[in-house]
Amino acid sequence: MLILFQNLFAPPRHMILLIAASWIGLTLAEKHSERHGVSREELNNIIFYGLLAFVIGGRLSFVLQNITTFAKSPSGIVSINPDIFDPFGGVAIGLLFLLIYGQRRSLSLWPTLDALVPFFAILAIGTGLSHLAAGSAFGKETTFPWGIDLWNALRHPTQIYETLASLLIFSLLWFQKQNPRPGILFLTFIACTAGAQLFIQAFRGDAALIFDRYNQNQVMAWVVLVISFVLIELRINPIKKPG
Amino acid sequence: MNRSQRITLYILILIAGASWIFISADPTTAAMAGTSAPQAGFSAPDINLKTPQGEEFTLSELRGKAVLVNLWATWCPPCRAEMPAIQRMYQEYNDQGFIVLGVNMTYQDDPFAVTPFVEEYGLTFPILLDETGETGAAYQVRSLPSSYFINREGIITEVVIGGPMSEALLRTRIEEALK
Numbered sequence: 001m002l003i004l005f006q007n008l009f010a011p012p013r014h015m016i017l018l019i020a021a022s023w024i025g026l027t028l029a030e031k032h033s034e035r036h037g038v039s040r041e042e043l044n045n046i047i048f049y050g051l052l053a054f055v056i057g058g059r060l061s062f063v064l065q066n067i068t069t070f071a072k073s074p075s076g077i078v079s080i081n082p083d084i085f086d087p088f089g090g091v092a093i094g095l096l097f098l099l100i101y102g103q104r105r106s107l108s109l110w111p112t113l114d115a116l117v118p119f120f121a122i123l124a125i126g127t128g129l130s131h132l133a134a135g136s137a138f139g140k141e142t143t144f145p146w147g148i149d150l151w152n153a154l155r156h157p158t159q160i161y162e163t164l165a166s167l168l169i170f171s172l173l174w175f176q177k178q179n180p181r182p183g184i185l186f187l188t189f190i191a192c193t194a195g196a197q198l199f200i201q202a203f204r205g206d207a208a209l210i211f212d213r214y215n216q217n218q219v220m221a222w223v224v225l226v227i228s229f230v231l232i233e234l235r236i237n238p239i240k241k242p243g
Numbered sequence: 244m245n246r247s248q249r250i251t252l253y254i255l256i257l258i259a260g261a262s263w264i265f266i267s268a269d270p271t272t273a274a275m276a277g278t279s280a281p282q283a284g285f286s287a288p289d290i291n292l293k294t295p296q297g298e299e300f301t302l303s304e305l306r307g308k309a310v311l312v313n314l315w316a317t318w319c320p321p322c323r324a325e326m327p328a329i330q331r332m333y334q335e336y337n338d339q340g341f342i343v344l345g346v347n348m349t350y351q352d353d354p355f356a357v358t359p360f361v362e363e364y365g366l367t368f369p370i371l372l373d374e375t376g377e378t379g380a381a382y383q384v385r386s387l388p389s390s391y392f393i394n395r396e397g398i399i400t401e402v403v404i405g406g407p408m409s410e411a412l413l414r415t416r417i418e419e420a421l422k
Binding site: 006007010011012013047066069070072074075076077079081083084091135138140151152153167176195197198206209212213214215221222223226229233236237 | 246249250253256258261262263264265267268269270278279280281282284285299387403404405406407408409410411412414415416
């Protein structure tokens, strides 16, 4: 079953899973967008322009980081290689663009982020599946019976752990009827995702380490968890301005 | 849940999270270099193949050089498309200690098409014939072309599945492998 899946979506076809997840996520987000006071059209625009900014931003960021190389081969800037891409730069530029777009369209930040939660949650599931197909984000070696044979060893199926965790988080939030304040839904999603990553990253076999010992992604997830808790509390009990 | 209960819950979760980071800390996590697998961070699986002229090449004997292992077939359009760029990069970086091993998937290709292909593209780097599928299996090939950039210590620094690779992409990956 796993081998069939990995053969079917072997790289570069694993990108299909991300595209399918984006489409399903957008469809589901549209269903609930009105509940958060965001029109379907506006939601479509946000996701479309956000993805466009992510793709262009990721490419530009990669080019800028390797500017001397691209000065020798400038045609590479517009080549079709998906590997010419910096995902962190893409996310940064995508978010920056969305902030500017939201301000110009006078969109409220928190309700818009709440409306985007199904999109992000399904994308997280798609990311886990694409990792499984590509064999990336792989686990440590294990003797557990549910270990998968990957990269010449029996390993923790960390890609399956992250897919199941994302599925669980999506299910919990999709059926959540209460949203006491705008932003709580989004921040709960962030806190749950950070919590899940904090746990799962311990089983990763390719983790970057801090002080040659501590998993960098776990530390980052813990920091995100702290920030999301602080923001949840500030959303529930806003600091009252004097006077 | 009132405010103090929530804050207590946050603190408990954060303490549990921090404890998990300490408990699960494992300095051996990044020690993948001793294991051989066709994935970035691992030692490159060894290759021992012959050229059409019978000259033998062993990947592990190329330690000290940065190597691009490019798995290809004559019937694969992206493989054909990226060959001129690979040849140019081989010529440009060869004197810095860079070598290309072009491994033809002969077991799923026409062996008589290989030499005309090499002549058509003017390839001067070693072309190796995988007649039994041994290298294809070791590199777990599921798509062609598949390219593996290997540093001077024999560790895979980058894997590019599919193509064609542009000259700029090749440059960035080769320079990384040469560091």
